[in-house]
Amino acid sequence: MEDVVRGRVRRAGWTAVARGVHAAGVEPDLAHRLRGWSLVLPESAVITHLTAAALRGWWLPQALPQPVFAAVAERDRHPQRHGLKVLRLNGNGTVEQVDGVRLATPAETLLTCAADLDVLDLVVLADSALHLGHCTTADLVEATCARRRGVRMLREVLPLLDGRSESAWESVLRLLHVTADVEVEPQHEIRTAAGTFVARADLWLVGTRRIHEYDGADHRDVETHRADLARERRLVDDRWERCGYTAREVLRRGGEIIAAADAALQRSWHPGRLAAWRDLVSRSSYGSAGRRRLLERWAPTNR
Numbered sequence: 001m002e003d004v005v006r007g008r009v010r011r012a013g014w015t016a017v018a019r020g021v022h023a024a025g026v027e028p029d030l031a032h033r034l035r036g037w038s039l040v041l042p043e044s045a046v047i048t049h050l051t052a053a054a055l056r057g058w059w060l061p062q063a064l065p066q067p068v069f070a071a072v073a074e075r076d077r078h079p080q081r082h083g084l085k086v087l088r089l090n091g092n093g094t095v096e097q098v099d100g101v102r103l104a105t106p107a108e109t110l111l112t113c114a115a116d117l118d119v120l121d122l123v124v125l126a127d128s129a130l131h132l133g134h135c136t137t138a139d140l141v142e143a144t145c146a147r148r149r150g151v152r153m154l155r156e157v158l159p160l161l162d163g164r165s166e167s168a169w170e171s172v173l174r175l176l177h178v179t180a181d182v183e184v185e186p187q188h189e190i191r192t193a194a195g196t197f198v199a200r201a202d203l204w205l206v207g208t209r210r211i212h213e214y215d216g217a218d219h220r221d222v223e224t225h226r227a228d229l230a231r232e233r234r235l236v237d238d239r240w241e242r243c244g245y246t247a248r249e250v251l252r253r254g255g256e257i258i259a260a261a262d263a264a265l266q267r268s269w270h271p272g273r274l275a276a277w278r279d280l281v282s283r284s285s286y287g288s289a290g291r292r293r294l295l296e297r298w299a300p301t302n303r
Contacts, residue, residue: 003032021037023035030051034055043076044089046089051068052104056109061121064291065298068084069085069087069112070087071086071090094108111146111150116298118290119280119283120280120281121285121290123175124172126157166187170213173202173250175277176258177257180254180261180274183206192238205264205265212244216246241264243257251281251286255271258273
């Protein structure tokens with residue numbers, strides 16, 4: 001039995017995903033919905049941008065209303081549907097199949113995203129792609145050889161990327177330190193003088209015995225919390241200092257985090273060093289100005 005159909009469906013258990021397209025199930029997943037969209041797109045179409053990133057399981061910018069992003073060949077008719085944003089197909093024409101959906105390659109997806117996203121959001125997205133092994137830095141460098149929108153932004157973020165990052169907020173926390181000129185090493189393995197493993201740290205402040213880490217909600221369940229406490233005791237026993245930060249603290253109290261890093265590095269703190277970070281947040285989906293810009297860019301066009 002087909003899980004997506006085009007046309008009117010009167011049976012129970014089907015959900016409209018687009019005008020005249022239905023998918024089986026009360027709440028069809030993203031792959032089901034995209035297979036439905038493929039029924040109204042030309043054969044050349046590929047899913048790209050944040051829609052492709054979501055299907056691949058990448059870390060995404062802060063949640064915002066957004067369309068389904070597809071790219072079609074220049075020769076094909078431009079489909080016009082509510083909830084769909086169609087781009088012109090670029091790249092070398094390579095297509096990948098994921099869950100039965102035609103997707104642009106990871107590098108092409110990131111280049112398309114770079115036409116809309118700013119530095120902070122793009123770093124999170126690209127870190128995820130690198131971490132999952134979906135592309136390499138060399139792939140991204142090759143993508144910047146094109147002459148098209150997004151190339152300049154992708155080139156700008158290339159030196160900031162690090163596939164060792166294990167979460168979106170870890171990438172955000174790392175970028176806070178980098179913009180404030182604090183050298184950090186992601187996923188640093190800590191061992192005792194005898195070589196016994198102690199812990200693997202999100203970010204090591206190079207030259208100190210201090211680590212900075214992101215503490216998310218997943219650390220609050222009983223078993224994880226118990227393991228975290230045992231880990232912290234091992235760090236204390238080996239004379240390491242661990243500082244954990246929440247998402248709110250990373251975004252709104254970055255000055256305190258960097259001031260603490262400066263103290264550990266025994267250097268003076270100046271609030272002006274936080275200006276670059278505040279600018280990055282403001283221009284991203286984490287800031288009101290950045291969210292407003294993206295919402296305006298992706299606003300549906302009246303048909």
